[in-house]
Amino acid sequence: MIEFRPVELTSAERQLRTEVIEFLKAELPLGSFIPGLGMNAAIDREFSRKLGEHGYLGMALPTLYGGHDRSAVDRFIVVEQLLRWGAPVGHHWVADRQSGPVIAKFGTEAQKQRFLPDICSGELGFCIGMSEPDSGSDLASISSKATKDGNGWVLEGRKIWTTSAHEHDWIIVLCRTTRRDDVDDKRQGLSQLIVDLKAPGVQATPIPFIDGTADFCEVVFDNVFVPDDLVLGEIGQGWTQNTSELAYERGGPDRWLSSYLLLEELLRDEASAGTDVPTALLDLVGDAVANYWVLHHLSLSVARAIDQGGAPAIESSLVKEMGTRFEQDAVTAVLAYLDEAPNTSDRSTLGRLLITAALTQPSFTIRGGTNEVLRSVAAKGLRPSGVTR
Amino acid sequence: MSAADPLLVETVERLLANVCTFDEIEHAEPEGWSAATWTALADAGFPLVGIDEATGGSGGTIFDAAAILSAIGRFAAPVPVAETALTGGWLLARAGLALPDGPVTVVDDQSSITLVGDRLQFDTTVAWARHAERIAVLATANGSTTVVSLRSDQVTVTPGSNLAGEARDRVVCNLALRQAETNIVDITSSSLVERGALSRVVMAAGALGAVAQMTVDYTNQRHQFGKPVATFQAVQLHLITAAQSAVRAQMAADIAVRALAMGDASFEIAAARVIVDDAITLGTRAAHQAHGAMGVTREYPLHHFTRRLWAWRHEWGTTRDWRRRVGERSIAVGPDNLFAFAAD
Numbered sequence: 131m132i133e134f135r136p137v138e139l140t141s142a143e144r145q146l147r148t149e150v151i152e153f154l155k156a157e158l159p160l161g162s163f164i165p166g167l168g169m170n171a172a173i174d175r176e177f178s179r180k181l182g183e184h185g186y187l188g189m190a191l192p193t194l195y196g197g198h199d200r201s202a203v204d205r206f207i208v209v210e211q212l213l214r215w216g217a218p219v220g221h222h223w224v225a226d227r228q229s230g231p232v233i234a235k236f237g238t239e240a241q242k243q244r245f246l247p248d249i250c251s252g253e254l255g256f257c258i259g260m261s262e263p264d265s266g267s268d269l270a271s272i273s274s275k276a277t278k279d280g281n282g283w284v285l286e287g288r289k290i291w292t293t294s295a296h297e298h299d300w301i302i303v304l305c306r307t308t309r310r311d312d313v314d315d316k317r318q319g320l321s322q323l324i325v326d327l328k329a330p331g332v333q334a335t336p337i338p339f340i341d342g343t344a345d346f347c348e349v350v351f352d353n354v355f356v357p358d359d360l361v362l363g364e365i366g367q368g369w370t371q372n373t374s375e376l377a378y379e380r381g382g383p384d385r386w387l388s389s390y391l392l393l394e395e396l397l398r399d400e401a402s403a404g405t406d407v408p409t410a411l412l413d414l415v416g417d418a419v420a421n422y423w424v425l426h427h428l429s430l431s432v433a434r435a436i437d438q439g440g441a442p443a444i445e446s447s448l449v450k451e452m453g454t455r456f457e458q459d460a461v462t463a464v465l466a467y468l469d470e471a472p473n474t475s476d477r478s479t480l481g482r483l484l485i486t487a488a489l490t491q492p493s494f495t496i497r498g499g500t501n502e503v504l505r506s507v508a509a510k511g512l513r514p515s516g517v518t519r
Numbered sequence: 520m521s522a523a524d525p526l527l528v529e530t531v532e533r534l535l536a537n538v539c540t541f542d543e544i545e546h547a548e549p550e551g552w553s554a555a556t557w558t559a560l561a562d563a564g565f566p567l568v569g570i571d572e573a574t575g576g577s578g579g580t581i582f583d584a585a586a587i588l589s590a591i592g593r594f595a596a597p598v599p600v601a602e603t604a605l606t607g608g609w610l611l612a613r614a615g616l617a618l619p620d621g622p623v624t625v626v627d628d629q630s631s632i633t634l635v636g637d638r639l640q641f642d643t644t645v646a647w648a649r650h651a652e653r654i655a656v657l658a659t660a661n662g663s664t665t666v667v668s669l670r671s672d673q674v675t676v677t678p679g680s681n682l683a684g685e686a687r688d689r690v691v692c693n694l695a696l697r698q699a700e701t702n703i704v705d706i707t708s709s710s711l712v713e714r715g716a717l718s719r720v721v722m723a724a725g726a727l728g729a730v731a732q733m734t735v736d737y738t739n740q741r742h743q744f745g746k747p748v749a750t751f752q753a754v755q756l757h758l759i760t761a762a763q764s765a766v767r768a769q770m771a772a773d774i775a776v777r778a779l780a781m782g783d784a785s786f787e788i789a790a791a792r793v794i795v796d797d798a799i800t801l802g803t804r805a806a807h808q809a810h811g812a813m814g815v816t817r818e819y820p821l822h823h824f825t826r827r828l829w830a831w832r833h834e835w836g837t838t839r840d841w842r843r844r845v846g847e848r849s850i851a852v853g854p855d856n857l858f859a860f861a862a863d
Contacts, residue, residue, distance in 0.1 A: 134766050136773040138521065151859075160855075214858045390858070398854040412846030413839075419849040419861045420793035420842070426862035427770050445766075452763045502752075509755040512762055514739040515732055 132444055132511060134431040137203070146204055150211040153184055158217055165216025165479065167486055168388035168457075170345075173297055174218035178252035181212075187226045188250030191234050195246035206433040210383040210426070216391050216483075220294060220345075225249045227382070229256035229302055232375045233324075236363030241324070245300070257327065259289045259303035259349070260372065266291075267503045270316040270369060274305040274351065276323060282357040283307070285323060288350045291497075295334035295347035301325050303351070304372050307365050320368030324360040325351070341489040379498045381432040381446025386425040386453030388494055389460040389487050393418050395480035396464055414467050421456050429453065444511030447504040454494040454501065461487045521777060523586030524579070527568070531587050534559055535594040544823050547597045551678065551686025552650050557598045557622060566603040567618065574612035585721045585776040592725025595823040597685050599624055599647040601718035606711060607655035614666035614702040621652030626690070627715050627835050629708040634660040637696045639667060646834070648676050648688035656692075657704075657711050664708070668700040681830035683823070713788045715835035717775055720791045723831050724765070724772035726824045727795075727802050731765040733821060734758060734806040737813070748809075757809035764802025768795045786848050786860075792841035799828045 139147070157180060166172050181187050189205040191197025198204075209227075212219050230249040233241055248254040265272040274287025285305060295301060301324075308319030327334060331354035336344035363371045393415070400411060428449050435442040465472070465488060472484045495501045538559045547553035560566055569584025570576025584604045591600050599622040602608070607625030611618055624647045626632060631643035639658055648654060654674065656667040669692065677689040735758055738749035748754050771791035778784035803825040807814045814821045832838065852860045 132762060132766060134770055136770060136777060138777075210862065214862075394854045394857050397850060397857060401850075401854060407847075407850055409843065412843040412850070414846070415849050416789075416793060416842035416844070416846035419857075420790040420845050422858075422861040423787075423790045424767050424771050424774075424794045427774050428766065431770070448759070448763055448766065451759065452767070505755055505759045506752065508759055508762070509749075512735045512749075512755075512758050514736045514749075 131513065132448070133435070133442075134428055134445060135434065136427060137430045137434045139203075139207075143203060143207060147207045147211065150186065150208050153186075154211060154215050154217065158215060163218070164482065165391055166218060166220070167216070167391065167483060167490070168213050169219060169223050169384045170388070170486075170490065171213075171216055171220055172218040173220035173255070173294060175221050175252070177218050178222040178255075180252070181222065182250055182252030186212075187222055187252050188230050188246065191230055191246055191250060195234070195242050196248075196250035197230075197234075197246065198250075202433040202436040203430065206383065206430060210387070213383050213387040214390055221255045221297075222249070222252050224258055224293070224298075225254055225256035227384075228258070228375050228379055229300070232302065232322075232371065233362065235374065236322075236367075236371050238359070240359060241362070245324070254300060255294065255298035257292050257295045257298045257301035257349070259292065259301040259325070261291045262288060263290050263348075267500055269304070269372070270320065272304060272306065272320070274303065275309075276305045276307050276321065276356065278307075279355070282355050283323060283361070285325065285351045285354040285356050288348060290337070290348045292334070292347045292349050294345050295327060295349045296336055297345075299327055301327055301349065302362060302375075304368050307368075317369040319366060320372070321365045322362040322368045322371055323356045324362050325354060325356055326360075329354055329356075331355075339490070340492070341486055376499065377441070377443055377446065380504070381429060381442065381449040383426075383429055385450040385498075386422070386429060386456055388454075388457045389464075389491070390422065392461060392464045392480070392483055392487055395478075395483060396467070399478070399480055410467060414463050418460055418463065421460075425449070425453050425456065444508050447499075447508040450498070451501050451504040451508065457494045458491045461491045521582065521780070523582045527579070527583055528586045528590065530563070531560075531565060531590045532593075534563065534565075535590055535596055539594045539596045541820050541823070544595055544597060544820075545817075548680075548684035551597070551680055551684065551688075552599070552647060553597045554650075556596050557650075560596075560598060560600060561620070566598075566600045566622070567608060569604050570608055570612045570618070574615070575618035576608070576612055581776060581780045585717075585772070588718055588721040589725035589772070592722035592727075592827075593729045595683075595726065595729070595820075595827055597683070598622075599651065601715075601722060602646055602651075605718045606715045607651075607653070609714065610655040610657055610666045610704075610706070610711065611653065611668055613706055614668075614704045616666060616668045616700050616702055619652040622647060622650055623653045623655055624648055624651035625655045625711075625715070626657075627712070629657070629659075629712060632656060632658050634658040634665070634696070639692060639694050639696055639699070642689070642691045644679065644687050645690040647686045648674075648690045649678055649686055654690065657706065657708055659708060663703055664706055665696070665701050666704050666706070667696065669694070670699075673699060683826035683830045685827070685830065687830075709785070712835060713785055714779070716792050716841065717772075717779060717784070717788050719831045719834055720768070720775055720788065720795050721772045723795050723799060723828055724768040726828050726831075727761075727765040727768045727798055730802055730806045730821065730824045730828075731758075731761040733824070734761045734809045738809050741811075741813075754809055757805040760805035761802050761809070764798035764805070768798040768802075771795055771798075786845065789841045789844040789848070792836070792838060793845055796832050796838040796841075799832050803828055
């Protein structure tokens with residue numbers, strides 16, 4: 131059944147948290163950079179490299195490949211502080227969260243040696259190659275396909291909603307390697323390929339996003355040759371591998387912290403105004419802080435469960451589903467409290483963040499698996515007890 | 520030691536499953552409590568778990584006491600265990616006053632109590648008063664606090680009940696202190712109110728867990744359109760909401776109990792009250808919607824839990840006050856320290 135055990139951080143874990151905070155204060159002092167909203171924060175290769183130097187990337191990956199053999203909780207502690215700071219995590223985010231771990235889990239020795247050290251040093255940026263124009267929540271219905279050709283595969287198809295494909299280096303593509311007609315179940319015959327985004331035949335085109343930014347891309351693969359040594363895991367096992375990859379995407383602090391800085395900046399503004407605290411602000415902050423408090427503990431509990439060998443897929447789906455809704459509620463609450471139209475002429479930190487948050491908040495409950503899909507995943511874990519009182 | 524004794528939990532659950540049945544809860548309502556459940560629990564010493572043996576309690580940790588209260592919530596047991604273990608009995612024990620064999624209750628509304636000279640006065644609603652052997656009062660005057668242990672013949676009790684039919688009686692007191700057992704203690708009224716609020720948090724989390732499970736069970740048994748209603752996505756939304764409400768409340772309760780075990784839990788208890796109140800609104804609404812008409816009948820047990828949840832949320836302070844307390848504390852630490860404060 132569903133289980134969330136409260137976590138008590140060890141003194142080493144508390145120490146790590148203190149170190150990360152000190153690192154951020156030194157490297158990114160308040161006012162020295164434009165903070166971002168959670169994982170949507172800016173791409174800054176230099177900052178990613180610094181994180182790598184400090185051992186804050188690939189934390190749970192093996193030391194043999196440049197990682198640090200640390201735990202999911204250690205990684206949680208680091209990313210929670212990075213996100214809460216609005217640090218520019220865009221370059222390494224996907225590589226550190228999921229591409230590195232899946233390569234470590236399913237990759238060949240050669241692939242681990244080739245990719246993991248550069249992921250851990252913050253050099254490489256990865257993309258997620260899952261969604262397609264006609265396949266979103268029904269992911270197994272994808273039509274991108276790879277055909278065997280000599281010592282490799284020829285990939286054809288298109289991926290969509292791919293963050294920063296025009297900036298990043300590699301993409302892990304889920305594609306069909308056995309024709310749909312030749313398998314009983316659509317989840318069979320799928321494979322994952324590690325594809326060089328600079329390879330001939332790969333074309334990444336930005337799709338202008340709702341806030342006018344252009345990080346979102348469509349990626350077209352036109353007869354792209356992928357050598358055998360870039361097949362990730364086993365041919366035909368793509369669905370299972372991909373499902374395991376999704377587990378890394380869900381339940382972490384990136385799923386409830388996206389709008390946190392609005393609250394902090396609002397309080398900074400209100401404090402400098404120096405007036406008495408209105409009760410409406412007490413209500414807003416009381417609600418928000420209670421929710422950050424409990425989401426932090428629930429999300430941390432998922433990380434500890436992973437370290438203890440559990441597979442908290444249901445728990446992480448529940449956390450992501452409610453965490454992302456809370457992210458939206460927090461935006462709504464701050465906008466309602468201020469009760470004035472956001473305007474682009476406001477270049478204050480709060481003003482900038484508000485505009486981005488107001489425009490991009492619908493994506494919080496969509497990216498990384500829609501809340502509808504998460505609910506159906508979680509519902510499978512809600513089993514009858516067989517005993518009613 | 521940061522967990523309850525598993526054997527204790529198992530024993531309490533077995534006892535409640537046997538005694539505190541659907542019929543017993545129904546029959547308890549006109550009386551305002553279940554005497555049979557109280558007797559069974561008291562015979563085993565459970566209502567005094569968490570109070571030191573040296574002061575007349577049963578021993579055990581705050582984690583043990585919370586585990587018993589969680590079971591009280593999970594079984595909708597109409598008994599004054601929270602008041603005896605965590606608040607009223609705790610006050611008597613801390614003051615070195617005798618703990619009676621029977622139930623202890625406590626005056627929760629601190630603003631209703633006046634102590635002028637030797638005269639103690641209050642007129643307020645007190646949980647379980649008509650069944651309590653002692654009513655504990657924490658009275659503050661001239662900077663010192665006094666615990667008073669009142670007998671039922673020293674007050675006037677008019678029966679009343681909460682939404683769940685649990686005794687919530689009007690108690691009027693106008694008494695010279697020299698006529699009562701008293702002792703001066705070093706306890707603040709806020710520490711008493713926090714313990715009271717925590718008791719409701721823990722009980723509500725237990726009840727929300729039962730509600731969530733009951734909703735899953737019912738929707739898997741109930742067939743419409745030829746299949747269990749739990750297989751409909753529209754219904755699954757309710758199951759998810761009920762489950763999320765239960766896990767949020769339980770985590771809030773667990774962290775708040777742990778904080779109290781370590782010392783100052785004023786922030787955690789206030790935050791937990793905010794979370795639990797929201798969880799009660801969302802969880803009970805989702806559970807009732809998923810149950811359809813069956814859930815609003817007396818013959819089906821959902822109301823034993825939902826009515827209690829709707830009643831408990833109003834006890835030991837209002838949600839508005841607890842929320843503002845969280846807001847005040849959070850604003851006071853300053854924006855730079857806000858996150859460390861919220862997510863520690």
